[in-house]
Amino acid sequence: MRVRLVQRWANLFIASTWVGAVAVIATGGNAAPSWVRTTSAGGVLALGGFGAVLVACVFLRLRTIKRRLGRAVTARREAPIAAPSDVIERAFAPLVESRAVRDLSVAVILPRRHIIWFPSGDEKVRETRLYEIGSLTKPMTAELLATMIADGTAAMATRVGDVLTESSLPDSIAAITLEELVTHQSGLPRLPRSLTLRCAAALSGDPYRWLSGPALLRSLARARRAAPRGTYSNFGFAVLGRALGERHSSDYARAFDARLLRPLGLANTYVDPEGEIASRLMRGHDAIGIRTPRWHFGAVAGAGGVCMTIADGATWLAAHIEPPSEFREIVRMVTQPRAPLGGGRIGMGWCIHEVKGTAIVWHNGGTGGFSSFAAFDPAHEVGVIAFAASAHDAALDRAGFEVVSECATRWGRS
Secondary structure (H helix, E strand, O other), X not given: OOOHHHHHHHHHHHHHHHXXXXXXXXXXXHHOOHHHHHHHXXXXXXXXXXXXXXXXXXXXXXXXXXXXXXXXXXXXXXXXXXXXXXXXXXXXXXXXXXXXXXXXXXXEEEHHHXXXXXXXXXXXXXXXXXXXXXXXXXXXXXXXXHHHHHOOOOOOOOEHHHHOOOOOOOHHHHOOEHHHHHOOOOOOOOOOOOHHHHHHHHHOOOXXXXXXXXXXXXHHHHOOXXXXXXXXXXXXXXXXXXXXXXXXXXXXXXXXXXXXXXXXXXXXXXXXXXXXHHOOEOOOEOOOOOEOOOOOOHHHHHHHOEEEOXXXXXXXXXXXXXXOHHHHHHHHHHXXXXXXXXXXXXXXXXXXXXXXXXXXXXXXXXXXXXXXXXXXXXXXXXXXXXXXXXXXXXXXXXXXXXXXXXXXXXXXXX
């Protein structure tokens, strides 16, 4: 649960505990003046009590949002469905009405690249307003790898140690292949074990902010492949992004732009944008609607650093449903099931689950203040992509799956 107020209180409570302990020790430990001990204990108790009240208020706020969402969903459950817009309204409108998500933008792609937008909104806004897409970056990183495989620049069997040659890696880590990274089979933990990362997460709410490229490689050199195969790993995709940048003889952002964004015409998609471009980012919100700082991904950009508009998101997803000739082999590679993951399978970056007997290709994403979801049914040529300026809520995924499944059944290509 990402709630900014609770994080701030936790930081303050920890700091007050340390200050109180240091004050008591500095003034003689058990022999410290009574006013020092009383003040220290009183401060800790007061903040602890405040924290308990704060957590209770947050819990009640979340309960209220869930109740509103439940009522909104129930109110629309029996609504007649005559067109795709009815399905979209039934699935996504309750999220907006209940404030479970904020600033929601959805594109539903039907056969022959017919796109329905929710809300209908202003075309200019759809083409300029940026969202952090978090882990929805991972399928895009996988597609970057696929372009390199297609032209012989890399192979699934390429070893990390053969690419990241500037770092002295132990044999077990150097032996990790790009295939293991892109399918979450590497055995690397979910996150790098880094004091810098932990401090950034605790103090700033921007967890990857101070994790540099050299620090990432040092964490990799110290890492152990102890996690079970199929462990979802941001660390693994951060390493993959770094390796692909090296293979392109530049960095991840340049490789991403040259090999994926420009060929697909994604003019409003960026890796870790700064300056004027960053000013177009929506303001993110946590689970109870408090504004959050943006996330800077830097060295872990390959795991979640992409920002894009919903218009670009629709263009990107449509290229998977009816691929242009130069992208057809890439789509085939990334959607081919390769390994088990969770309750389904994984291709290259993309998850593959069976819904009502049909294979749905999907992924979601979340940062401190944003969430994303994309899914498509290749057989029926239907897909949905949704961005929101609020922390991830599973209700967004449920709505997305509902729309894909229902639209594929009713209006998909047979």
